[in-house]
Amino acid sequence: MTTLVIAWRNIFRNRRRSALTLLAIVVGAVAVLLFGGFVTSILFGLQTNTVRAIGHLQVFRQGYFEFGAGKPGAYGIKDYARVLRLIRDDAALQPLIRVLTPTLQVFGIAGNFAENTSRTFYGRALIPSDRLRMWAWDGLGIGNTSLRQLAMSDDDRDGGVIGVGLARILHECAALKVLNCTDGPSEADVSPDLPAEDFSSLIEIDPPASSGAAVDRRPKIDLLAATVAGAPNVVTLQLNGVERQGAKELDDNYVLMHLDLGQRLLYGRGEHQVTGLVIQLHHSSDVAGARRELRRLFAAQGLDLDVRDYTELNPFYLQVIAMFGAIFGFLAVIMGVIVLFTVVNTMSMSVMERTAEIGTIRALGLRRSGVRRLFLAEGLVLGVLSASLGLLVGLGLSFLVNRAGLTWTPPTSVDPVPLRVMVAGNPLLLAGCWFGLVALSALSSLLPANKAARLEVVDALRHG
Amino acid sequence: MTRTSSLPPPGDIVVRLRDVSKTYLLGAVAVPGLHELSLEIGRATFSVIVGPSGSGKTTLLNLIGGIDRPSAGTVEVAGQDLGGLGDDRRSDFRARNIGFIFQSFNLIPVLSAYENVEYPLLLTRVAAAERRRRVMALLDAVGIGDQSRRRPNQMSGGQRQRVAIARALVKDPVLVLADEPTANLDSRTGAQIIALMHAMQTRCRTSFVVSSHDPQVMEQADETFTIRDGALIDRHCRATS
Ligand SMILES: Nc1ncnc2c1ncn2[C@@H]1O[C@H](COP(=O)(O)OP(=O)(O)OP(=O)(O)O)[C@@H](O)[C@H]1O
Ligand SMILES: [Mg+2]
Numbered sequence: 001m002t003t004l005v006i007a008w009r010n011i012f013r014n015r016r017r018s019a020l021t022l023l024a025i026v027v028g029a030v031a032v033l034l035f036g037g038f039v040t041s042i043l044f045g046l047q048t049n050t051v052r053a054i055g056h057l058q059v060f061r062q063g064y065f066e067f068g069a070g071k072p073g074a075y076g077i078k079d080y081a082r083v084l085r086l087i088r089d090d091a092a093l094q095p096l097i098r099v100l101t102p103t104l105q106v107f108g109i110a111g112n113f114a115e116n117t118s119r120t121f122y123g124r125a126l127i128p129s130d131r132l133r134m135w136a137w138d139g140l141g142i143g144n145t146s147l148r149q150l151a152m153s154d155d156d157r158d159g160g161v162i163g164v165g166l167a168r169i170l171h172e173c174a175a176l177k178v179l180n181c182t183d184g185p186s187e188a189d190v191s192p193d194l195p196a197e198d199f200s201s202l203i204e205i206d207p208p209a210s211s212g213a214a215v216d217r218r219p220k221i222d223l224l225a226a227t228v229a230g231a232p233n234v235v236t237l238q239l240n241g242v243e244r245q246g247a248k249e250l251d252d253n254y255v256l257m258h259l260d261l262g263q264r265l266l267y268g269r270g271e272h273q274v275t276g277l278v279i280q281l282h283h284s285s286d287v288a289g290a291r292r293e294l295r296r297l298f299a300a301q302g303l304d305l306d307v308r309d310y311t312e313l314n315p316f317y318l319q320v321i322a323m324f325g326a327i328f329g330f331l332a333v334i335m336g337v338i339v340l341f342t343v344v345n346t347m348s349m350s351v352m353e354r355t356a357e358i359g360t361i362r363a364l365g366l367r368r369s370g371v372r373r374l375f376l377a378e379g380l381v382l383g384v385l386s387a388s389l390g391l392l393v394g395l396g397l398s399f400l401v402n403r404a405g406l407t408w409t410p411p412t413s414v415d416p417v418p419l420r421v422m423v424a425g426n427p428l429l430l431a432g433c434w435f436g437l438v439a440l441s442a443l444s445s446l447l448p449a450n451k452a453a454r455l456e457v458v459d460a461l462r463h464g
Numbered sequence: 465m466t467r468t469s470s471l472p473p474p475g476d477i478v479v480r481l482r483d484v485s486k487t488y489l490l491g492a493v494a495v496p497g498l499h500e501l502s503l504e505i506g507r508a509t510f511s512v513i514v515g516p517s518g519s520g521k522t523t524l525l526n527l528i529g530g531i532d533r534p535s536a537g538t539v540e541v542a543g544q545d546l547g548g549l550g551d552d553r554r555s556d557f558r559a560r561n562i563g564f565i566f567q568s569f570n571l572i573p574v575l576s577a578y579e580n581v582e583y584p585l586l587l588t589r590v591a592a593a594e595r596r597r598r599v600m601a602l603l604d605a606v607g608i609g610d611q612s613r614r615r616p617n618q619m620s621g622g623q624r625q626r627v628a629i630a631r632a633l634v635k636d637p638v639l640v641l642a643d644e645p646t647a648n649l650d651s652r653t654g655a656q657i658i659a660l661m662h663a664m665q666t667r668c669r670t671s672f673v674v675s676s677h678d679p680q681v682m683e684q685a686d687e688t689f690t691i692r693d694g695a696l697i698d699r700h701c702r703a704t705s
Contacts, residue, residue: 002579002583002586006572006574006575009574009575010574013573013574356568356570357570357572357573359570360564360566360570360572361572361583362531362555363529363531363558363564364558364559364564364583364584364587364631365555365556365557365558365559365560365562365584365587365588366555366559366587367551367552367555367556368551368552368555369552370587456532457531457532458526458531458532461531461566461570
């Protein structure tokens with residue numbers, strides 16, 4: 001008890017020095033808290049965007065993840081309606097799942113006959129309403145800065161969107177009225193000798209438009225791919241708009257279409273399959289559990305299916321986490337070293353100034369361990385005071401930053417997320433910072449405290 | 465004053481030094497502090513150690529107080545051979561049995577007069593009510609009762625030394641050691657402090673060993689030990705004067 005009282009009063013005895021030490025620790029705390037809060041917010045934004053785009057888990061045929069990109073159709077999930085039903089009816093999975101939706105990957109060549117342009121494309125076929133629901137996920141509570149307006153609907157089975165880069169290449173910018181997008185030079189200007197391209201002879205099934213009465217007036221492109229059976233096949237995609245992609249390579253290739261159109265392209269008249277089942281959970285923390293349950297289910301049903309989570313599907317995600325973790329760790333270490341040196345210096349000066357006092361209390365009968373305890377207590381009290389103050393200041397500053405209402409767009413993403421420093425509501429960061437600083441402060445006073453404890457009474461007294 | 469030849473009876477001895485030497489090492493040079501010094505101090509006496517500067521007074525008091533170890537010989541206080549105690553046990557022994565009064569008062573600056581006097585009782589874990597009773601009684605006895613809340617820097621030198629006397633006596637020690645307690649005080653205040661120490665010594669029936677150059681101090685002595693060059697050269701007993 002008295003030890004703490006003496007420690008407390010000694011801190012206020014040399015106000016100037018204590019204030020400077022306090023300031024150093026507070027600055028350390030604030031830097032760690034604000035940056036930690038910023039990193040947390042970045043990672044939350046990144047996770048949210050990732051989960052909104054690709055869900056938490058995807059189910060594939062065994063081997064698709066490794067080799068499927070070469071020939072997606074060959075790794076189709078047969079009778080996927082049954083698999084969907086199995087998952088949907090599983091008592092353990094049901095409460096965890098927010099969206100369960102089939103998806104199909106398609107690769108091929110996209111062409112615009114009218115403009116005589118073409119290029120390879122990477123296409124995703126999906127159910128539009130499910131995709132919209134996935135974009136509303138907010139499991140980390142970051143809020144919705146941009147709810148996508150998806151220019152697709154479940155009824156519009158021939159409609160879709162393409163990347164801005166692809167629109168540019170295929171000369172659809174003008175037709176689609178895309179801002180900041182000018183159509184490329186026509187093929188005839190670049191290399192006039194090439195023969196005109198036309199996929200129309202390759203169409204395996206009749207396009208539905210030919211049977212209907214109304215003619216679709218939307219801009220359109222043709223998609224050419226090989227069916228699972230190996231025959232070339234073409235479908236027409238009616239363009240509803242563009243969707244800009246974060247990475248140029250993707251933007252130049254990107255095609256998003258209705259699941260039905262993708263299936264018509266890839267499977268023709270054969271059985272319509274999908275390449276993946278996308279699962280979005282309510283909470284990211286359920287990923288491991290849901291994955292285990294899915295594997296159990298597939299094994300029990302003898303299904304040759306594999307489950308991957310979003311960190312495997314998007315390795316970039318873990319790389320970003322590792323990078324920010326390293327930066328944060330670096331900053332924390334620097335701050336820690338500064339705090340360490342400041343406290344060691346302050347406590348050493350305190351020991352030096354109070355040498356005669358140490359001699360006195362030792363003569364009065366305090367053991368060496370009591371002297372050590374006295375100075376450790378002082379470091380501890382100093383740590384508690386400054387860490388607490390640092391937490392308050394950090395919280396206050398984070399509040400101000402968050403009120404500014406800034407947004408930013410994470411790398412390779414198109415959708416801005418709020419720029420926030422998540423300090424309040426980040427108990428791990430707060431507790432880690434507080435206990436870390438208090439422990440560091442106490443630890444830093446260990447050296448001076450031991451020095452004080454080792455003093456010989458007579459030598460210490462002569463310092464008077 | 466006459467030279468005494470008879471020693472006090474052994475049961476009444478509080479301090480017994482036998483052939484105590486203390487050699488300080490200054491680098492490679494050995495500086496003699498005390499040389500084969502033997503003496504005995506009786507229970508409940510007021511003893512004064514006199515001697516010129518550098519004669520070894522402080523060294524002697526440090527050895528008696530158990531805050532320094534002799535290079536040779538034995539130091540016994542209240543029947544306990546201090547040489548046989550480890551560091552912690554010696555600290556505990558001091559906490560229970562020995563009071564210190566210093567030349568520069570050495571109060572703990574962040575503690576009030578009351579808390580300074582209370583401090584030794586916290587070291588020996590005396591119960592709160594008993595602490596309060598003893599501290600107040602002693603503060604009143606040394607004439608500081610009305611200033612118990614003051615910090616040392618709000619008090620004069622004389623007042624501080626009064627607090628220090630109360631602090632030394634509060635644990636009811638068998639022995640109080642005071643190294644030149646009046647050296648930092650003007651002579652009038654010094655005289656008051658010496659009178660107070662003597663009064664308290666009689667009242668508490670404890671032994672005081674005081675080193676001093678001050679003739680006022682020597683007047684109070686039951687016994688006076690004169691040392692020079694680390695050796696006891698004279699011992700006077702007032703009772704026989
Ligand atoms: N720590 C030390 N290191 C070296 N020599 C010392 C030390 N302490 C005391 N001495 C020497 O021991 C001798 C006795 O010193 P001591 O301090 O005991 O004398 P003193 O009688 O108290 O003197 P004063 O009246 O000046 O206080 C002196 O020669 C002194 O220089
Ligand atoms: Mg001296």
